[in-house]
Amino acid sequence: MSSPFFRTLLTAIIAAAVAVGVLFAASTWWAPLRAPWVLIVVGGIALVLGVMAGILGSYDLARLRGWLLLVIDNSWALPSTLLGAVVGNLVYPFFGTPSGVQSAGKEWVSYRARGTSGFGADVLQTIGTVNIGGAGNHERVHLLQARILGPLYLPIVGISYVVMTLLQCVWSLTIGLVLRLAGVRDTAWFRAPARSAVSGFWGWIYFATPMELWAYGTEP
Template sequence: MSKGLQSFLTVLVSLGVPPLVLLGVSLASGGALAPGVALIAGGVFGLGYGLEAGLLRSYDLSTGVGWVGLIVDLTWSLPNTVFGFLIGNLTYVWFGNLSRSNSDGQGWIVFMPRPGSSFGRTVLQTLGTVNIGGAGQHEKMHLLQARIFGPLYLPFVGASYVITFTLQVLWTITLGGLLKLIGVRQKAYFRPPAHSAVGGFFGWIYYATPIELWAYATGNP
């Protein structure tokens, strides 16, 4: 299958599937989301996502893996795909440029950092299917996690951060602070290990979330 045909099919499938998924949500919810709104919103998103992923040739549709990735991203993992497409594009465009070479056949959309930008170079990030920095660290694992957990992924990540933030604050202002005061600890707060991409107070909040513990345990694929 030619690259051009794969790009065309990516746009076509992306344009057709999300409206149907949102229409199904509308019907299942008894019209909580108006059918017309569902079709229009799904079509607008699908066209935008399809064009971006298609032009970058993100999905290798000459393989079954590529088709599965595209269909999962547009159905079960659609909330993550929409979130990443909107937030990722609005954020990463300030730090990097879209990269076809790093997106081609990889199942995601990649921004590579511009010269002088540490974001995407020393700290990589993946939101849904949109990434900055490429496949270093463990970013492909976050892509897989989103596809596995689907609509549960974002709520789970949000709840995890609330829990780790709360634990960090409570420890710091109680026992951690006391141990620091009497000289037992260098820092009142929990610190992440040296290999964490983020350090300091917020580094432990980030590192201790289940998705990051899982991802770091996989190494650096």
């Protein structure tokens, strides 16, 4: 696309049209999805994210891959795309700014951290198609996971955190506590490996979820 304006307009229109079309299709199973306010909200969110993606050149619409992923992100992977559009674009501006370098041709909207340490620099994050910090070691894997699993992705992530949190708490308050008091362990809770981006009590919960095991498993 030679014209940034045309690219942005086309990306935004396709994103919103596909998202609204998916809701209409899904409303045959659940009628409330066709409610005007739902269509307006979802279509508006997709439109805004489409404008951002168009300005940053996230989707290369000169290639079939760009078209396919734009459609997938706003149809099969729509739930995670919407979550990223809302949460990411509400939180990430406090820590970074949208980056054309990190976004162009990458099929996501990526924020570059303002600082050289902390969130967005040392700790990267990807929600749907919105990222902060760039690719890092495995952030692109989370993007792929959402595209493969589609509407199952968010439930899997949520259930995984609930299960791992329960396991960590049960262990820490029973066997782990006994071993800690006996001096066998220096913590009552399971610890994540040193390469985990999150440490402490929550580190193992984060690291042991299937999506993170998958992502860390791709690292060299």
